[in-house]
Amino acid sequence: MSEPGSLLRSLSGRPAARNFHTFVINEIGVAIVSGKFAVGTILPSDAEMMASYGVSRTVLREALRTLEAKGMVEARPKVGTRVSQRSRWNLFDQQVLAWHFEAELEAEFLVGLFDIRAALETRAADLAARRRTAEQIRLLKYWVHQMELVNGDVESHALAVLEVHRVIAEASGNPLLRSAIGLVELTLALVAVAGSEAERAAARVALTTLSRELIEMIEAGDAPGAVAAMRAIIEFGGRRALEGRRPGAARGTR
Missing domain, CATH: 1.10.10.10 (Winged helix-like DNA-binding domain superfamily/Winged helix DNA-binding domain)
Structure with a gap:
């Protein structure tokens, strides 16, 4: 991985x-x-x-x-x-992060993951709203549309979400922010499998709506709005990951 x-x-x-x-x-x-x-x-x-x-x-x-x-x-x-x-341990290494998906994670570690993600991705959203290109907006709209089309497919939906965040990192113009994609991917995986099937389906719908709002803020060049929208996405994911945490139990879709 x-x-x-x-x-x-x-x-x-x-x-x-x-x-x-x-x-x-x-x-x-x-x-x-x-x-x-x-x-x-x-x-x-x-x-x-x-x-x-x-x-x-x-x-x-x-x-x-x-x-x-x-x-x-x-x-x-x-x-x-x-x-x-x-x-x-190099906790920003993509493989090391991915291995944590298979482990029983403490609440403190989960909170730390989303805290760092918020610090990095809200900055990426701020910069993206200022620096985005027309092509990047086109890609963001394409991927959020894919999120809508594949809503019933856990894997495809999560991959489309990841692409949205990857494009936003690219639009920021900061290569260090782009390097945090492994951290984003781990949190998306944790959210994707949290809770019951009905809860996961509802979460995918909510995440799609929040992502569309984020893209609208970026397209409008509204940096404060983009920061707030990104923070809402991350806080939503953090709550889902903590609520869906099942110590000692297998992951929902594994």
Whole structure:
């Protein structure tokens, strides 16, 4: 799950194409985030993990080096590979964020996710209202129309929402804001599966309406209005994610 949209495309349950390297990284990454491999503990030996995941030593070591680069593990001579403290994890890394979808998330972490998203995306909305081009407005209208057309399809609706936010980030003209799309995708996935099927359907309708209002503000060049509309979307999503939180339970559509 390293490409934008990969997490949302998994909501349908369709298996994604993968290679051994990606498979092992995802398996170990999810195990760390979920607590199966607890912070501060030493990972199983190479031989054990090679047998568990059915991969060669080369593939395993490459995966562990990737995880070390993300701050999640630390290899120590004569000790083994230890799971790093959470404070060292690169939580803005798209894969690391995606792995959190499989974990039992604390309310504090969820609140933090939406707080950071609000700080970044309200600024993106402000800039987009000032800098948007006619082509970007056309794309925003196209994607919100797709949200209306595919309302009954969880995955397609969520992907259309993601595209709206990606275009707004592009319209902001700030490359750092564009790099936050992984955080946005995780929150959209959490909202998409929160609650009962009836609640999820109602949430998709509400989100489509809120998104259309946001695009209208951006098209009109109303920066304060765009900021308020973006904040309303994020606050709505934050409430849905917290209300739909099911500690220890499987995700609604997984």
